[in-house]
Amino acid sequence: MTNPSSVSLVHLGCARNLIDSELMLARFAEAGLMISGADSGVDAVVLNTCSFIGPAREESENAMRELVERKRAGEIRAVVVAGCMVQRYAHDLEKRWPEVDLFAEISDYSALASSLSQLLAGGTVESYIASDRPGADQEGSRLLATPESYAYLRISHGCDHTCSFCAIPAIRGAHRSKERGGVVAEARQLIEGGVKELLLVAEDSTAWGRDRGEDLTDLVRDLANAAPDADYGLRLMYAYPNNFPWGVLDLMREHPKVLPYLDIPVQHAATPMLKAMRRAGSGDVVRRTLDRVREAVPGVTLRSTLLVGFPGETEQDVAELVDFVKEYRLGRMGVFTYSPEQGTHGYDLPGRVPPSEAEARRDAVLAARDQVLLEDQSTWIGRELEVLVDEVHESRVVGHTAMDAPEVDPMSVIEGIVVPAGTRLAMEVLAVDEEYNLIGTPVGVLEEDPT
Ligand code: SF4
Known part of the structure; x- marks a missing residue:
């Protein structure tokens, strides 16, 4: 009997993409391929790409280059490229990277697994696997790539917002909530498997349930009650700040399994910028939302994501953002510099900020964050x-x-x-x-x- 072909996966991008990587690995294992964590000595390497912004695409292309060189050197037999970048630029990539054996869109990955097995068995396969976006509830099992202590739990797919800097809706499609019972069953399975923390993720987790006449509060409550005797916590990530379902805050305050933590990407605090970014609401709405979270859940930790250098951003807008970071003590926070994305409203806007200026603005916001974080972390010394x-x-x-x-x-x-x-x-x-x-x-x- 010959040994099964082995495959390893290189993952780029966010936690939502990691779930796709885990789904791919499970389909490969089901197709009889041997999954390897090793970097060398494998037959095929699958690259799961990120296409969030320019630098992420550059990283994805560099990784592709490296894999193609390894194939040329005879180290690996097949290179597979999947994920967000393929979803967006498949035909361009196919032309530019003829040595990549297979490109695969975001899908249920079964077709990818069988094509890869055929390819490694010496067969010929189509080099491009297009797929309808998976239905919200057709994901299947995963091979977890996170440490045993925690796992991500996707609650919905896609996004209905039209933020003018963001290409995600073009990549991941319209918002579709996963069915409540299915998410709870998935959570139970993970908890039974020993996972101690579930991180709820989606493109926009606030929106869960809207397409089903339900509310995120219903889902979080069911998840919190899913395994009363088990030791686990729930952490809510990627919550769009407007129309937040306030009942979730009651659960955060009262239910021991719902961690008092909210990742709420606000992007900016200056009203002209929020308007230009086509975010719902204003600087006041953002502040009122954070105030309300803090009042409802004493001791809550807020995490956020900000974007600087959007077209038309002024020095005054940046100063307001820096003040906001200090006032709201956003020590846990990421900052991106704007990257013009084709097909988004922001792409054609006048008043682009030069990259070096955008970086200086990011550094100013990060300096405020670091000061807050150092102060807040230092208060724990001795406790x-x-x-x-x-x-x-x-x-x-x-x-x-x-x-x-x-x-x-x-x-x-x-x-x-x-x-x-x-x-x-x-x-x-x-x-x-x-x-x-x-x-x-x-x-x-x-x-x-x-x-
Ligand atoms: S809410 Fe998030 S994913 Fe949706 S368009 Fe805005 S930034 Fe993109």
Whole structure:
């Protein structure tokens, strides 16, 4: 019997794209391919691309170049490119990258898995797999690529907003909520598998249920009650700030399984910019929304994403944004510089900000963020915090607190202890490092992961 062909996956982009990577891996395994985490010694490499903004596409193309060179050198037999960039630029990519064996749009990935198996078995296949966007409920199982402690849970697909900087609706399509019972069943399965934290993701999680006459509050409540005896938490990511379903805040305040944390990308705080970006609402609406979240959920952690350098942005707008970051103490926050995206309303707007100026503006916003973050993190020195362990090293573990989403927020490093991922530890905070991570010492095991 011959050994099965092996495949590894290179993942780029956001958590939503990671779910697609996990779906692909599951379909490959079902098709009899051997999944490898190794970088070399595999038959095929699949690249899951990101097309969010110019730099993300550049990173995707660099990764493609590297894989094609490896194929030329005889290190691998097949290169597959999938994901958001294919969804948007498939035909252009096909022309420019003839050595890529297969391009695949975002789909249910079964066709991709069978084409890849055929290809590796020496067969000929179409080089481009176009697919209707998957129905919201046709995802299938995943092979998790996250640490054992947490997993992403997609609650809907696509977005109905028309923010003038964003190409995501063109890539991922209109908003479609996944069916409530299906999401809850998926959550239960993950919890039964030992996952301690579920990160709810979507292009716009606020919109969950609107197309079904339901509300995000209904879903979060069901998820929070899905496994009453199990130890797990829910974290809400990517919540569009307008028309937020306020009932979710009651659950955050009252339900022990709903973490007091909200990722709410506001993009800007200056009204002229929000209008130009075609965001619903104004600077006042953004501020009132954050005020209301803070009032309803004492101690809540807010995370946000901002965009600087949008056409027409003035020095005054940036100064307002910097003040906003300080006033609302947005220590957990990412900033992007505007990247003109073809096919979006922003592409043709006058008043483009030169890239070097946009970068200087981003740095000014980041400096305000870093100051806030350092101050806030330093207040924990000498105090205790609960940490969920994600990574285990030789003589220390790395995890995150309830205040921090894994991968995007600061980490917690606990020296002098080794316990399995998924364990909850009490840590005394000793210091804050140069990347604003908390460094601590263990003061107790709260719940050891039994698996
Ligand atoms: S809400 Fe988010 S995903 Fe939707 S168009 Fe705006 S920025 Fe893009």
